[in-house]
Amino acid sequence: MKVVIADHPQSDLSLEENLLTEAGMSMAVADPPCRTPNEVIRAATDAEALVLQYAPITEAVLAALPQLHIVSLPMIGVDPVDVEAASRYGVWVANVPDACFKETAVHALALALGLIRHVPFLDRTVRAGGWGYNSTGVLRRPGNLTFGILGLGRIGRYVASCAAPIFRRVLGYDPLMAKEQWPAGVERAEGLISLFKNSDILTLHVPLTRETRGLVGSALLAEMRPGAYLVNVSRGPVVDPLALVDALDSHHLAGAALDVFEKEPPDKDDRLRTHPRVLLTPHAAFYSVESDEEARTRSIGNIIEYRRTGRPNHVVVAGTKSYNT
Numbered sequence: 114m115k116v117v118i119a120d121h122p123q124s125d126l127s128l129e130e131n132l133l134t135e136a137g138m139s140m141a142v143a144d145p146p147c148r149t150p151n152e153v154i155r156a157a158t159d160a161e162a163l164v165l166q167y168a169p170i171t172e173a174v175l176a177a178l179p180q181l182h183i184v185s186l187p188m189i190g191v192d193p194v195d196v197e198a199a200s201r202y203g204v205w206v207a208n209v210p211d212a213c214f215k216e217t218a219v220h221a222l223a224l225a226l227g228l229i230r231h232v233p234f235l236d237r238t239v240r241a242g243g244w245g246y247n248s249t250g251v252l253r254r255p256g257n258l259t260f261g262i263l264g265l266g267r268i269g270r271y272v273a274s275c276a277a278p279i280f281r282r283v284l285g286y287d288p289l290m291a292k293e294q295w296p297a298g299v300e301r302a303e304g305l306i307s308l309f310k311n312s313d314i315l316t317l318h319v320p321l322t323r324e325t326r327g328l329v330g331s332a333l334l335a336e337m338r339p340g341a342y343l344v345n346v347s348r349g350p351v352v353d354p355l356a357l358v359d360a361l362d363s364h365h366l367a368g369a370a371l372d373v374f375e376k377e378p379p380d381k382d383d384r385l386r387t388h389p390r391v392l393l394t395p396h397a398a399f400y401s402v403e404s405d406e407e408a409r410t411r412s413i414g415n416i417i418e419y420r421r422t423g424r425p426n427h428v429v430v431a432g433t434k435s436y437n438t
Contacts, residue, residue, distance in 0.1 A: 114138045114139075114161045114162060114182075114416070114420050114436065115138070115139050115140075115141065115159055115160055115161050115162070116129075116133055116138055116139070116140050116141070116160065116161070116162040116163075116164060116413075116416060117140075117141050117142070117143060117156055117157045117160035117162070117163055117164070118140065118141070118142045118143065118164050118165075119143050119146070119147040119153055119156060119157065119163050119164065119165040119168035120143065120146035120147050120148070120165050120166055120167055120168040121142070121146060121164075121166065122166065123405070123409075126140075126142060128406065128409055128410065128413075129164070129409060129413050132410065132413045132414075132417070133413060133416075133417075136417045136420070138162075138416075138417075138420070141156075141160070143156035143157075143168075146168070147165070147168040147169075148167070148168065148169075149169065150169050150171045150173050150174045152168070153165075153168050153169065153170065153174050154173075154174055154177045154178065157174075157178055157181065158178070159180065160178065160180070160181060161180055161181060161182045161183075161436070162181070162182060162183045162184075162185065162416045162419075163181060163183070163184045163185070164184075164185050164186070164187070164412055164413070164416070165184065165186060165193060166186065166187065166188065166193070167193055167377075168193060169193050170184055170193055170194040170195060170199070171195050171198070172195050172198035172201075175195070175198050175199060175201075175202040175204060176202070181202075181204055182204065182205060182419070182432065182434045182436055183204065183205040183206075183207065183415070183416055183419050183425060183432065183434075184199065184204060184205070184206050184207070185206075185207045185208070185412045185413070185415040185416050185425065186206075186207070186208045186209070186412060187209055187212065187408040187409045187411070187412035188208060188209060188212050188213070188399065188408060188412075189208060189209065189210055189211070189212050189213075189214070189267075189268075189320075190208075190320055190321065190348065191206055191208050191429050192320065192321040192322075192348065194206055194430075196429060196430050199430045199432070200430050200431075200432075203432045203433035203434045204430070204432050204434065205419060205424075205425055205428065205430060205431065205432035205434065206428075206429040206430035206432070207412075207415035207416075207419070207425035207426070207427050207428060207429060208412075208415075208427055208429050209407075209408050209411045209412055209415075209427060210267075210427050211267055212399070212404065212407070212408040212411070213398075213399040213400070213401070213404035213405075213407075213408060214266075214267040214268045214271060215271055215404075216398065216399055216400060216401050216404045217268050217318075217346055217398040217399050218268045218269075218271035218272040218275060219271075219275065220346055220372065220394070220397070220398035220399075221268070221272050221316045221318070221344055221346045221372075221398065222272055222275050222276060222316075224344045224346070224370035224372070224392055224394070225260070225276075225314050225316060225342065225344050225370065226255075226279075227370065227392055228314065228342045228344070228367075228368045228369075228370050228392060229252070229253065229255060229258065229313075229314055229342060230252060231249045231250070231252060233392045234249040234368075234389075234390070235248070235249055237389075250367075253313075255279050255280055256279070256280065256281055257281055258280050258281055258313040258314060259280065259281060259282050259283075259284050259311055259312050259313050259314075260276045260279075260280040260282070260283050260284070260312070260313070260314055260316075261283075261284045261285070261286075261302075261308050261309070261311065261312025261313075261314065261315035261316070262276075262283065262284070262285045262286075262299070262315075262316055262318060263285075263286055263287075263305075263308060263315065263316070263317050263318060263319055264286075264287055264317065264318035264319040264320075264347070265285050265286075265287040265290050265295075265296060265299065265318070266287075266318060268318045268346075269285065269287070269316075269318035270296045270299075272316060272318065273285060273296055273298065273299045274296075274298070277298045277299075282300055283298060283299050283300065284299070284300045284301075284302050284308060284311055284312055285299040285300070285301060285302060285308070286301070286302040286304070286305055286307070286308040288305075305333070306333070306336050309333050309334075309336040309337050310336050310337070310338070311338075312337070312338070312341060313338060313340075313341050313342070314341060314342040314343075314344065315337065315341065315342070315343055315344065316344040316345075316346070317329065317343075317344065317345045317346070317347045317351055317352070318346070318347055319347050319348075319351060320347070320348070321347070321348035321350055321351060325348075325351050326350050326351065327350065327351075327352075327353050328351055328352075329343070329345075329351055329352040329353060329356075329357075330352075330353035330356045331353065331356040331359065331360075334356055334357065334359075334360040334365070334366065335360075335365070337360075337365070337366065339364075339365055340366075340367045341366055341367065342366065342367055342368050342369065342370070343357070343366060343368075343369045343370070344369070344370045344371075345369075345370070345371050345372065345373055346372040346373065346398040347373065348373055349371075349373040349374040349375040349376070349377065350375045352371075354374075354375060354383075354384075354385055357369060357385065358384045358385060358388065361388055361390055361391065366390075367390065368390040368391065368392065369385075369390070369391050369392070370391070370392040370393075370394075371385060371391060371392070371393055371394075372393075372394045372395075372396055372397060372398040373396055373398075374386075374396075377395075377396055378395065411426070411427075414426055415427060419436065420436050423435050423436065
């Protein structure tokens with residue numbers, strides 16, 4: 114079986130190569146990394162398996178690669194893949210459903226605490242020669258604030274458990290979670306608008322879908338409390354960037370923290386990239402040495418298990434193709 118790495122942020126792929134070689138498979142790496150459907154098609158003309166992070170797997174890609182059996186992603190989200198088309202073409206799609214969830218949750222909480230304690234703004238003031246504990250405005254006691262969470266999957270639930278001892282209350286909303294599965298210690302918001310109305314700081318932990326793309330726009334941001342904060346470590350397109358800039362410029366929001374953008378990296382003149390009350394990290398919430406190695410190992414493990422048994426370990430789309438046919 115030939116495996117093609119369509120795109121990768123790492124400079125060293127010996128981990129993947131060693132795993133695949135030991136399993137009797139060959140590996141090729143797209144150079145440069147694929148960014149468009151046509152680039153994927155060219156790089157994967159004889160690939161039976163694809164590993165990717167951002168490379169788009171569209172219906173056109175799937176139609177052009179009839180020999181493709183499985184797509185595996187070393188992460189939770191599978192939004193680069195047209196999963197409906199993959200199902201129609203019989204292609205398996207696999208992920209690592211609990212990849213780096215603790216790192217992402219801790220990163221979200223770190224960004225939230227940085228905002229409410231004005232850490233990046235105070236740092237900037239001191240470096241510019243200023244001084245004064247109130248030089249960046251009013252700081253409020255976290256124990257008097259409500260911490261809101263949109264999406265209570267693995268990441269959202271772990272954020273909640275970490276935030277509970279710090280904040281007055283933790284408020285959550287997830288329409289897909291059954292009442293009997295609701296996490297202890299999280300108050301259930303009456304609805305999406307209620308969550309936005311009642312949160313002093315709100316973190317987003319939802320996948321990118323048709324329903325969530327652009328979900329956080331002008332209408333929802335207007336519902337937030339004056340002086341509230343927003344944190345996004347999920348997917349950039351969940352938030353309307355122009356609406357967020359407007360909410361910050363009008364001082365309706367006191368600040369925002371973003372680990373993800375609609376375009377990554379963002380343009381140098383992107384208003385969110387240059388805004389003085391936005392805390393930024395470069396899509397790093399997932400990362401630790403350990404989480405990176407684990408996610409990559411388990412993503413390759415999906416392919417090895419598919420070849421061995423006909424089914425990957427973690428199925429997102431159950432394909433109809435068998436490696437023996």
